[in-house]
Amino acid sequence: MTTTLITGANKGLGLETARRLVAAGHTVYAGMRDLASGDAARELGAHPVQLDVTGDASVAAAIAQLPALDVLVNNAGIAGTAQNLDDLTPEANDHVFATNVTGIVRVSQAALPLLRRSSNPVIVNVASGLGFPRFLLDTSRAEGHVMTVPYVASKAAVIALTVQYAKNLPGMRINAIDPGYTATDLNGNSGHQTVTEGTDAVVAMATIGADGPTGTFSDREGVIAY
Incomplete structure (x- = not known):
């Protein structure tokens, strides 16, 4: 049985990832900051676990509850409040990076001892096309019109961190x-994809074998060339 931990799994992409991986036969631990929001995960057959990716003690306590770990999905993320340079401050930038980047490092480092015991250890980091410079410079794409800095920069860091x-x-x-x-x-639920479509890539990468790719960046259509 594959044991999987998903951060930020109480709603949205994290919850749908939990649903699909439970259906695929994984034992899923659904990490979330507030266990009071865990009913939806329980109904899917996942095991809610309190996990705030910005806190060392919370992460350590969550990892200590796992009997094993084969797949880690670093999904937790925030958009932040700074939408343009006029409202950008160092504090606003740090707030986003604390969850979107440092949170991944914190959880991944804590999870490494368990992952190293797995016969097929997998980490999937949820980044974004907004972190891919080629997309940001292409005005024919939606990413080319986004001006916010912290979220975009954090997702670029996630891609580099993954490599x-x-x-x-x-x-x-x-x-x-x-x-x-x-x-x-x-x-604000403005995206054109459903959450099922939005989890195609993460599910594909969470279910790869030991001969699967590593160090890649992909979407639901496949690997994106760097």
Whole structure:
């Protein structure tokens, strides 16, 4: 049985990822800051676990509850409040990076001892096309018209972080994915994709074998060339 931990799994993409991986036969631990929001995950057959990716003690306590770990999905993320340079402050930038980047490092580092015991350890980092410079410079794409800085910069960091983790841990499969523009609370449900479409890439990478790719960035259509 594959044991999987998903951060930010109480709603949106994280909850749908939990649903699909439970259906695929995984034992899923659904990480969330507030266990009071865990009913939806329980109804899917997942096991809610209190997990705030910005806190060392919370992460350590969550990992300590796991009997094993084969797949880690770093999904938790926030959009932040700064939408343009006029309202950008160092504090606003740090707030986004604390969850979207440092949170991934915190959870991944805490999870490594368990992952190293797995016969097929996998990490999937939920990034975004908004973190991909080629997309940001292409005005024919939606990403080319986004002006916010912290969220975009944080997702670019996630992609680079993924590559470096993959290089350092060649025995694991570590990949980043772009969900695409999906209707979630993060964007006021303005995305054109459903949450099922938005989880195609993360599910694909969470279910790869030991001979699967590593260090890649992909969307629901497949691997995106760097």
